[in-house]
Each structure stands twice: as C-alpha cells, then as structure tokens.
Amino acid sequence: MAEVKIDIVGPDDIPVIAGLYNQIFRPSRDVAFFRRRFQGRCNVLMLVGSQQGEPIGFYLGFELKPTVFFSWFYGVTPPFRRMGIASQLMDAVHGWAGEQGYESIRFECHNQHRPMLHLAIARMYDIVGIRWDPDRGDNLVIFEKSLGHG
Numbered sequence: 001m002a003e004v005k006i007d008i009v010g011p012d013d014i015p016v017i018a019g020l021y022n023q024i025f026r027p028s029r030d031v032a033f034f035r036r037r038f039q040g041r042c043n044v045l046m047l048v049g050s051q052q053g054e055p056i057g058f059y060l061g062f063e064l065k066p067t068v069f070f071s072w073f074y075g076v077t078p079p080f081r082r083m084g085i086a087s088q089l090m091d092a093v094h095g096w097a098g099e100q101g102y103e104s105i106r107f108e109c110h111n112q113h114r115p116m117l118h119l120a121i122a123r124m125y126d127i128v129g130i131r132w133d134p135d136r137g138d139n140l141v142i143f144e145k146s147l148g149h150g
Contacts, residue, residue: 001084004049004057006092011035016048020058024075038062043069043100047092049076049085056080059089061097064106068144069097071107074116086119098147105147108140117141 009016014034022028038044041062049057057076064070071093076085097105108131109116125143133140 001087002051002080004051004085004088006047006049006088008096009046009048011038013046013048016055017046017058017060020048020055020075020077021073023077025073034060037072045069045093045096047089049089051080057085057089059093061093061105063102067103069093069100069102069105071105074107081115086116087123090119090123094145094147103147104144106142106144108142110136110138110140112138120145 014031018029018031018034021034043063045059045061047059048055049059057080058073059071059075060073061069061071074086074089076083076089094105106128107120107125109120110133111117120143123145125145127141128144129142130139131142132138
C-alpha cells in the first residue's frame with residue numbers, strides 16, 4: 001500500500017480540488033461549481049492526499065443531517081489507483097466523522113464505478129437503497145456504514 005499524506009484543506013484550496021476532479025471525472029467542473037455545492041452546508045470536509053508534495057487524490061463531504069455525514073466525492077488520479085489511496089482517504093473520513101459525533105456515513109455510487117462498489121463492500125458498508133440520477137440518466141446505489149460508537 002502506498003503511503004499518502006492526507007491534509008484537511010479549506011476554501012482557498014478548491015482550485016486544487018477542481019484540478020484533481022477534472023483529471024478524474026467528466027464533465028469538467030470549475031471552482032464555482034464546488035463553491036455553489038457547499039453553500040449552506042454544515043461541516044464541509046475537504047481532504048487532499050499527496051505524495052512527495054504532489055496532490056494525487058481528494059475527498060469532499062458534508063453533513064447530510066445531524067447524525068449522518070455524506071461523502072460526496074472520492075477521487076484518485078489514474079496513475080495512483082489500486083494503491084490503497086482511496087482506502088486511506090476513507091479511513092481518514094471515518095476517523096474525522098467519528099470524532100465529530102456522526103453515527104453513520106452515507107454515499108452514492110453509479111453501478112459502473114466497480115472499484116468504488118468493491119471498496120464500499122470491503123469496508124462493511126450496507127446497500128440501503130437506490131436513487132435515480134436525472135443528470136446522468138442512471139441509478140445510483142446508496143451505501144451507508146455505522147461508525148459504531150455511541
């Protein structure tokens with residue numbers, strides 16, 4: 001497993017997040033897209049994973065409700081996939097959310113994103129439903145994991 005340095009970052013680092021996002025996902029998104037998504041959200045968490053000072057992965061999430069934290073995006077740039085970096089980001093999120101008193105973490109994933117589906121199952125997430133994504137015209141699988149405290 002590749003060791004990655006994971007830092008909590010703030011609003012000034014959204015350009016780094018947008019740059020990583022645009023290396024991984026389509027369509028590309030600008031900084032304003034992320035700022036809009038975070039408006040009115042409580043406890044926004046942004047993480048950047050790096051190796052030797054180079055950003056190679058990121059995480060974005062926010063409070064869904066007082067007991068549930070929502071993981072909006074995980075991403076690892078293509079050259080660094082299958083090295084355990086997403087697992088390390090996920091572990092960091094679980095630790096942070098537990099420290100903040102959240103009881104569970106939820107995220108949604110398209111069925112074609114097989115590595116993320118496998119990671120969720122390996123990390124003991126439960127499938128709790130599906131939701132239609134009108135933007136992509138496809139279903140999202142909804143995962144949730146109890147943080148097991150309280």
